[in-house]
Amino acid sequence: MSGWKILLIAAAGCLLAAAAPLAGRARAADEKWLVFDGHDGPGHGKQIVLLSGDEEYRSEEGLPQLAKILAHRHGFRCTVLFSINPKDGTIDPNEHSNTPGIEALKTADLLIILTRFRNLPDDQMKYVADYIESGRPIMGLRTATHAFDIPGNGPYAHYSWGSSVKGWEGGFGRHVLGETWINHWGAHKSESTRGIIAPGMADHPILRGIKDGEIWCPTDVYEVRLPMLPDVKPLVLGQVLRGMKPSDPPVEGKKNEPMMPVAWIKPYTGTSGKTAQNFCTTMGASTDLENEALRRLLVNAAYWCVGLADKIPEHAEVDLVGEYKPLPFGFGGFKKGVKPADLRVE
Secondary structure, eight states, rough: OOOOHHHHHHHHHHHHHHHHHHHHHHHTTTEEEEOOOOOTTTTOEEEEEEEEEOOSOOOHHHHHHHHHHHHEEEEOOEEEEEOTTTOOOOOOOTTOOOOOTTGGGOOEEEEEEOOOOOOOOHHHHHHHHHHHHTTOOOOEEEGGGGGGGTTTTTTTTGGGGGOSTTTTTTHHIIISSSOOOOBBBOOOEEEESEEEEOOOOOTTTGGGTOOTTTOSSSSSSSOOOOOOOOTEEEEEEEEEEESSSSOOOOOSSSSGGOOEEEEEEEEEOOTTSSSEEEEESSSTTTTTTSSSHHHHHHHHHHHHHHHHHHGTTTTTTOOOOOOOOOOSSSTTOOOOOOOOOGOOOO
């Protein structure tokens, strides 16, 4: 072979090698969701779908970090879904009706949901309903108590947070997770939350490695009806603090007498006849995840929900993966122009 042909072949090879990463980046730019493959760990082989979509608590930041921890530290394969603006493909928490990739629920072992007042079209909501009624487990975070706001009398309206459908009063939040939206109990943005272990629950697997009072969140306590439903077991109570620091003292009076549950477990039997063991917490904003004990609570709950309670470590590794600087919670404060591919970890 002549010298010039060898040079041409070598040059072509270099061009192809250079183009391959560019092609990979182009494909990533077209993605509308994130997938984190599980590393070694007890969760290997289990698939978790994390469904974000709220205007206030930055689930588009918090759930990717939780997914990274579950995948990198514990072996779960995690898919994170977002509310996507159909015009430009960016993450838009104000878009209530478009969550691409939701068909991933067909093969999921666990759904972790932090949405607020979503009204998904029937072709997307069907995957959610099929999952709920399959009897597979669900973890609800913060505004998942009022995850859906579906008007009218369509096939999925009974999941709406304010449902008055007979047998489904209070919708998905009340019947599947244990409570719907009622009100703020602590003062919003001025009274934070200390997690107190509920009486008699210190030995529950979900609380393994967590000491009384270690959980602290800048978000406030939500109101729930007391006593809770008969099949609900509170795990953590929310002590309302006078300020926005972990060291602040508790407020005096009825806000802490008694304290509201802020984390609990509840079974739900789907139309399939199978019963899921669900977990719900009214904590879970992106800034709440800066607290190590809360991250441990959520990781432990994921193990428990998928039937791996005996695999929960004595002190689960929950170190943050990569840089994590969540924006303050509040309406209108999300970072604009971000696409799911921008959040990838290589």
